[in-house]
Amino acid sequence: MKGTSSMTDERLPLYQRLRDDMLSKISAGEWTPGGAIPTEAELTKHYGVAVGTLRKAVDTLVQDGLMKRSQGRGTFILRPNFEGSLFRFFRQVDARGDRRIPISRILDRQLESPARYVADALELAPLEKVIRLERIRQIDGVTLLHEDIWLPASCFEALMQIDTDDFGNLLYPFYEAQCGQLIGSARETLTVETADQKLADILEIDTEQPVVMIERLAFGYDRTPLEYRRSRGPADTFRYQVDIT
Template identity: 65%
Template sequence: MNAPTLGYDERLPLYQRLREEMLAKIAAGEWMPGSPIPTEAELTKLYGVAIGTVRKAVDTLVNEGLLLRSQGRGTFVRRPNFDASLARFFRQVNASGGREIPASRILSKRLQKPSDTVATALKLGHGEQVVHMERLRMIEGRTLFHEEIWLPAMRFAVLLEVDSESFGELLYPFYEQQCGQCIASATETLTVGAADSAMAKTLSIEEGAPVVVIERTALGYDRAPLEYRLSRAAAEGFRYQIDIS
């Protein structure tokens, strides 16, 4: 059997073309998050390239955070822990002081036309719709975050048919399970605003009190935007920490 031909721009170095081929397999779901990829020897044989080319392509994807090497076990498609980003900025603790993942409650989900901001963030074409969801993140009944989430309807419309009680505490594994859409990376921007009357009631704070707004755009392994999210929380629970060396 002949080795697959590496496509893409032939002006690119061979390792970059191999990187694109490997990334395409991840994006297509052939190599799933948490699963091992073929060994270097298998990739060398499959694509008919030198082992140095394979290693450089793999190194590039490891450095980009898309693959993870595990000593003695192999190389795996990395599954990012996005909820850890919230833990950097807010104390997610229960009454006994233990850390925990906030419980979730879906308030609403519907199909709608996106705003210009959402359409731009998700790179939607004219006339494309989104699935819009609202949910609360809570610890022991206390609301920690209010979230608005927008998803391209062409990829996530099936979520409209899923009972809200069936959604898990973490949405990204749920997207993967229900829609076959895997989140690979995200960018976040933090700003501070003031709570209007509705948000003040939701977060149990005074109207006009400061709220931290976390704006997130999440991308698939093919770099296509899959989710735009706004998370709001009372600023009194906000903390910022960075280690400088």
């Protein structure tokens, strides 16, 4: 397979190696989310594989929601809607009932040595540092969420030089613009706990009141862990819905 990276695991089936190499091209910025990938003819020539193998590799990316085929136009790289994911759980409406993206404010930013659970989640080497962000998300001055966010310092060092007032409300486009880091997928876990005094003060709720925590591990398109996040909000604003068919 002449076009693949030297980092490809030769033990994997050929279509999986193609898939991984395509994802590495997105992570490296060779292919851009929102844009079309090269044609089948171009890719089969580049990789030196049969069209059936190539299609199987692309099929897996389509099934994972990372790409979408458009009849007569080609195959396009998708940009996941992570904000839609998070706020399907918490109400994001103002006093009039209109849906809005909450305003975000960074409370603290530190370069630090990570706790073990953070280092394990981000698969960090010993002595690697992280950038920790603490922020809140509000609508009309009401705090909906408190978030602790950890990022590998080696990938996001540029964030230490930017005024926290300039971070904006959506972090993933900001990571891409400032650090060249693309978030392609994430895994979320929901748990319920009680608010300690600090969290209760921030969320303006009673101590020991139930809060929902959404724990998110976000990955680059090549499945490299890039962000570990814990978002907490009052349980009485939480709503879970799933359609079962």
